[in-house]
Amino acid sequence: MALKHATPMLDELEKGPWPSFVTDVKRLAAKGNKMCEDWLGLMELSFKDKETHWKHGGIVGVLGYGGGVIGRYADRPDLFPGVAHFHTVRVNQPSAKYYTTDVLRKICDLWDARGSGLTNMHGSTGDIVLLGTTTDQLEPLFYDLTHDLGMDLGGSGSNMRTPEGCLGKSRCEWSCIDTQEIIHDITMEYQDALHRPMFPYKFKFKASGCPCDCVAAIARSDCSIIGTWRDKIRIDQEAVRAYVGGELSPHAGAGGTEKRAFDIKEEVLDLCPTRCMDWDGKNLKIWDEDCTRCMHCIRVMPRALRPGVDTGASILVGAKAPILEGAQLSSLVIPFMKMEPPFGEFKEFVEKMWDWWMEQGKNRERLGETIQRLTLREFLKVCDLSADPRMVSTPRYNPYIFYDPADVPGGWEHDEKAFRERHQA
Amino acid sequence: MSEESKERILEYVKSQKKTKHYFNDLCKAIPEIKMMQAKKIVNELVNEGKLKYWSSGSTTMYMLPSEGDVDKEEKGMN
Numbered sequence: 473m474a475l476k477h478a479t480p481m482l483d484e485l486e487k488g489p490w491p492s493f494v495t496d497v498k499r500l501a502a503k504g505n506k507m508c509e510d511w512l513g514l515m516e517l518s519f520k521d522k523e524t525h526w527k528h529g530g531i532v533g534v535l536g537y538g539g540g541v542i543g544r545y546a547d548r549p550d551l552f553p554g555v556a557h558f559h560t561v562r563v564n565q566p567s568a569k570y571y572t573t574d575v576l577r578k579i580c581d582l583w584d585a586r587g588s589g590l591t592n593m594h595g596s597t598g599d600i601v602l603l604g605t606t607t608d609q610l611e612p613l614f615y616d617l618t619h620d621l622g623m624d625l626g627g628s629g630s631n632m633r634t635p636e637g638c639l640g641k642s643r644c645e646w647s648c649i650d651t652q653e654i655i656h657d658i659t660m661e662y663q664d665a666l667h668r669p670m671f672p673y674k675f676k677f678k679a680s681g682c683p684c685d686c687v688a689a690i691a692r693s694d695c696s697i698i699g700t701w702r703d704k705i706r707i708d709q710e711a712v713r714a715y716v717g718g719e720l721s722p723h724a725g726a727g728g729t730e731k732r733a734f735d736i737k738e739e740v741l742d743l744c745p746t747r748c749m750d751w752d753g754k755n756l757k758i759w760d761e762d763c764t765r766c767m768h769c770i771r772v773m774p775r776a777l778r779p780g781v782d783t784g785a786s787i788l789v790g791a792k793a794p795i796l797e798g799a800q801l802s803s804l805v806i807p808f809m810k811m812e813p814p815f816g817e818f819k820e821f822v823e824k825m826w827d828w829w830m831e832q833g834k835n836r837e838r839l840g841e842t843i844q845r846l847t848l849r850e851f852l853k854v855c856d857l858s859a860d861p862r863m864v865s866t867p868r869y870n871p872y873i874f875y876d877p878a879d880v881p882g883g884w885e886h887d888e889k890a891f892r893e894r895h896q897a
Numbered sequence: 898m899s900e901e902s903k904e905r906i907l908e909y910v911k912s913q914k915k916t917k918h919y920f921n922d923l924c925k926a927i928p929e930i931k932m933m934q935a936k937k938i939v940n941e942l943v944n945e946g947k948l949k950y951w952s953s954g955s956t957t958m959y960m961l962p963s964e965g966d967v968d969k970e971e972k973g974m975n
Contacts (some may be wrong), residue, residue, distance in 0.1 A: 529953035530970050531960070536944065542954040545971070557971060560954070607967060629950075629957030630920065668943075669950070669957035670936040672921060830932035835919040836956055 475501055477513030481520065500589050507588035507604050510554030514546050532559055532607050534614040538669045540625025541610060557606040562599040562626035563617065564659065567652040568639045569594065578621055586613040598636030599626035630673055632665035637679035638686040646770065647681025648699030648783035649811045654679045657815055672833035682779060683765045694839045695822065696788040696802040701780035704760040711776035712756045722772050740769050784810040787821065790840025800840045803848060807862040821855055828854040849876055902927045902938050907947060910961055917951050917958040
């Protein structure tokens with residue numbers, strides 16, 4: 473069936489071995505989906521003009537919520553009436569994105585009836601993103617979503633965004649915290665912040681079960697919760713010898729399961745960032761006090777090494793993508809915290825952090841930028857945290873770090889004249 | 898207190914030339930109130946239909962209902 477609009481430039485995106493979203497949209501358009509037909513035309517025009525034809529933002533939403541719906545309009549409704557209104561709806565995904573197929577079918581049926589049928593599973597915040605609907609469909613969609621599927625809208629705008637976590641203990645033997653429980657609890661506890669904007673800008677929580685950080689919490693979230701341990705890496709010396717003897721495949725066979733020589737010095741010891749390991753030919757020794765929990769040795773020899781058993785989380789703050797300032801990774805502010813329900817200690821910290829950011833943050837300023845502007849020292853003070861060598865990347869290289877001028881006689885002021893009188897040369 | 902604060906916020910919004918306001922800007926009308934508390938007051942104004950949300954997707958702003966009309970928005974006038 474011929475499509476309504478010719479799309480020679482979009483067609484280029486169907487070439488090559490990869491799945492193509494253009495093919496998917498064309499498939500729906502060929503079934504007579506008017507929104508998809510005009511979406512193809514509008515995108516082709518944008519490619520031709522080299523500028524977007526989407527208008528950004530609006531007042532549309534559902535009653536009582538200040539987020540979850542993002543108004544989108546085409547600026548050429550005369551040419552593409554099917555996408556004149558094309559609002560995005562964010563739906564809060566279940567923790568770790570576990571669904572039944574029944575729920576997935578219901579979401580798809582609902583979106584076929586009330587929207588374009590196009591989805592993005594999932595957006596980078598983790599939400600189920602339903603792409604393209606009209607204003608009159610928003611309230612009925614919200615009703616069906618909440619009443620028939622037991623699901624809710626996610627965060628957008630200056631709200632707390634939909635929290636996201638890795639699979640955690642449900643499937644991963646390395647997980648030091650129950651990320652699903654943490655994410656579900658944060659979501660339920662802070663419903664008001666999720667649905668009603670209150671911050672200077674967006675705020676994201678992400679939780680990873682171990683320092684491998686599969687959800688990239690350290691790079692993407694204003695508050696990163698990363699599982700760790702404070703005792704020793706568990707060592708099975710028999711299994712270490714089996715790796716060295718070539719009986720077990722390193723990296724759990726990820727690089728091939730055939731037997732091969734394994735050089736523990738080259739592949740593990742020399743790659744340890746703190747050189748805290750030694751191999752005497754029979755036993756592996758780890759100086760755990762020097763370990764920075766990078767997980768490399770554990771990933772190479774998963775049968776031999778495991779995280780410790782006294783587990784909790786490191787809390788870091790301030791990651792963001794570049795908008796006002798450059799991209800930033802989170803900074804460590806709480807080296808270790810037990811993360812057990814009801815997460816009281818964590819929530820106390822969160823509320824102090826939010827109070828400060830709400831009072832001090834400028835419009836469209838992420839938490840990390842406020843910290844950068846007003847200093848990490850100030851942030852630690854308002855959150856009742858103490859500076860700790862573990863917050864410094866190379867504390868042994870330069871241990872003379874004072875966080876507060878009040879801790880130093882004379883503060884930061886330096887009387888050069890008086891200094892020169894005492895030191896002539 | 899809450900009613901008086903609401904009035905002050907609305908007066909502030911009406912006195913401004915621009916139509917969309919950040920939450921921080923609304924709080925300038927009630928500087929003595931902590932932001933957490935101010936958020937509740939602003940939300941009450943939204944629930945009462947005296948203010949409306951406007952969202953770009955990444956940032957949320959507030960406007961008077963008279964300024965933010967869905968019909969106008971859909972016709973491209975907002």
